Amino acid sequence: MTIYDISKQAGVSIATVSRVLNGSSNVRPKTRKKVLDIIEKCGYTPNAFARGLGLNSMKSIGILCADCSDIYLAKAVYYIEKNLRAGGYHPILCCTGYDLDGKKESLSLLLNQHVDSLILVGSHFIEPDMEDNQYICDAAGQVPVMLLNGIIDYPNIYCTVCNDFQAMKDLTLLLLDQGITDILYLYNSYSYSSIKKLNGFRSAYEDKGLTLSEEYLHYYSGMREDVEEISDFVSQIEKSGLSFHAIIGAEDILAVGAVKYAKANGFSVPGDFAVMGYNNSLITTCSEPEITSVDNGLEPLCTQLVATCIGVLNGEDLPSKTVLPGKIIHRASTNTLK
Amino acid sequence: MTIYDISKQAGVSIATVSRVLNGSSNVRPKTRKKVLDIIEKCGYTPNAFARGLGLNSMKSIGILCADCSDIYLAKAVYYIEKNLRAGGYHPILCCTGYDLDGKKESLSLLLNQHVDSLILVGSHFIEPDMEDNQYICDAAGQVPVMLLNGIIDYPNIYCTVCNDFQAMKDLTLLLLDQGITDILYLYNSYSYSSIKKLNGFRSAYEDKGLTLSEEYLHYYSGMREDVEEISDFVSQIEKSGLSFHAIIGAEDILAVGAVKYAKANGFSVPGDFAVMGYNNSLITTCSEPEITSVDNGLEPLCTQLVATCIGVLNGEDLPSKTVLPGKIIHRASTNTLK
C-alpha cells in the first residue's frame, strides 16, 4: 500500500495525495475529502523511511544517558520521553555506561541514525577536562545538542540546569544556622553537578565566616547502590576519630547509607546527628526515619529542556542556558522544619 | 557525502562501494582496500534513511513500557537496551502509561515507524479480557512481538516469563512451614504476573491442606509509590480487627509500606510479624530492617528475550514461550534463613 495505490483509487496524482497528507492548503475541499476517505478505508500510512529520505528527518531524537536503570536518570528519561512524544518526536534511547569511550561510541551511533537532535541526560556527561568534551562540540556541528544538568558553552549546545550550588548551600545553611558545624559531607562523583554541590557546601561555611576542615569531605568510590557498603564506609570514618553532628549525602543513596550506619550502631537520627540527602528520590521515604532532601525539580527541568529542543528545531532563537531553582523537602531525619 | 562521491574518488562504481560496505566477498582485495581507504579518509557513513528505504529496515526495535521511571521497569528497559545494542539494533522507547488507549496508540506509533519488532515490557500489557489484547495480536501480523512477563498464545508472539507462581508459592511455604498461617497478602495490580503470584499464594495453602480466608487478601489502590499511604492502608486493615503474623507484598513497595506501618506502631519486624516483598529491588535494602524478597531474575529474563527477538528476526525457529525460575533472597525482615 503506497501513495500510488491511493492516487489511483482516488483518481488523482500522487502529488495531490501528498498535499492532502501534509495539510497543504492548495487542495479543493472535495478532492481532499475523496482522498482522505480512501486513505481511511485502506488504513494507509506513509512509509516512514521514504519520508525520512525525502525530508532528511524521521523526527527522531537521541537520548543519551549513562544508565537508565538509575532511579534518578530513569525519571529524567521518563519526563523527556513524554514531552518529546507530545511534540511528535520519537526518542531513541542509548544507555552509554559511565566511561568516556562508551559515550563517544553511543553518540556516534545515534548521529549515524540521523537523529534530529541529541539530549544528554545527567551531569556525568561533562568531563572535568574540556578536551574530553570535544566530541560533544563536534556533534553540535551536526545537530543541536541539549544538556540536562551540565554546561558547555559552545554554539548549538543548549543547557538546562538546576541551581545545585544554591540548593546545597541553602541545605547546609539550615544546619549551620542551628549551630551544627561539624558536618560530614559524602559524595560519590566528580561530575559537573557534584562539583557545584560541593562548592555550595563550602560557600555556606564562607558565608558564615566559618572554616571548613577538609577532613569532613569524604569521597565514596564503592558500589553505587550498595547501602551496606556505604554504611561501612561511614563507620570507617567515625572509627578514624572524626566526630560529627550531621551527614549530608550528595546523593540520596549516600544519606540512606548514613541512616543505616546510625541504626547499625545505635545512634538516633536526628538526635545524635542529622542526615540530609539530595534528589528527593523514592528511597528517601523508604528509609526510617525518612530523609530531608533537595527536590531539584526534575520535571520542570525536563519540560524546559524539551521545549528548548523542539523550539530550536523549529528555528526559534532561544537562550542557550536555563537555570531553575531547587527546593528543600523537610523530613524526619533533620530538625529543620520550623 | 554520498556513495557516489566515494565511487568517483575511488574510480569504481557505486555497486562496488556498496559491496565493500556490506562485506560482499566478490570484491578484489586491492579494490576493497582502495575503497575502504577513501571511506576512512572522508569519514563517510551510509545514509540510514536511504538504507532503510532500500532494505525496509533500519534495525530499530520498539520498546513499550508503561512507565520507565518505575524502578523495576527501568531495570528491564536497561537490560533490554543493552542487549539490543549489542545485537546491532536501535531501541525506540515508548512509555505508554497504564491505560489501554495509551498502549494502543503507542504501539501504532511504533508500527508506523517501521520498527523490526516490538518488545512489550511488563505484565501490565496483558489485559484480563482477551479481547483487549487483540491489538497486540494484530501487531504480530506485521512484526514479531516479544512479551516480558506476559503470555499470549498467538502466532508470532514470543513470551519470556518468570515463574512467579512457583516463586510466590515457595515464599509462602517458608512461612507456612514455620507455622505462620495468618499472612496478610497485599497486592496492587491485576496484571498477569499479579494473578500468577496470588495463585501461588493460594496454592501454598492448598498444598498444606489449609484453608485461606479471603479477608487476608487486600488490594491497595492508592498512589503507587506513596509509602506513607501504604502504611496507613495496613493500619486500617489492622484496626478493622484482622490479626496477622506476616505480611507479603506482591511488590516491594508494599512490603516497605508494611515495615513503615510496623515502625509507626511500635511493632518489631520480624518479631511481631514477618515481612516479605517481591522483585528484590533497591528499596528492599533501603528499608530497616532489610526485606526478604524474590529476585525474579530480570537480567537473564531480558537477555533471553532479546536473544529470541534477534533470533526470530534472523529467521530462526524458536520456542514461543520461555519460563525462568525466581529466587528467594533472605533478609532480616523474616526468620527464614536457616
Added chain:
DNA sequence: TTGTATGCGTTATCAT
C-alpha cells in the same frame, strides 16, 4: 570481479 540500471516511497519543483 565489476558496472549499469532500476526500484524503494516519499517530498518538492516545476509546469499547466
Added chain:
DNA sequence: ATGATAACGCATACAA
C-alpha cells in the same frame, strides 16, 4: 488546483 517528474541515497538483479 492539479499533474508530471526529478531528486533523496542506497541495494541489487542483471549484464558484461
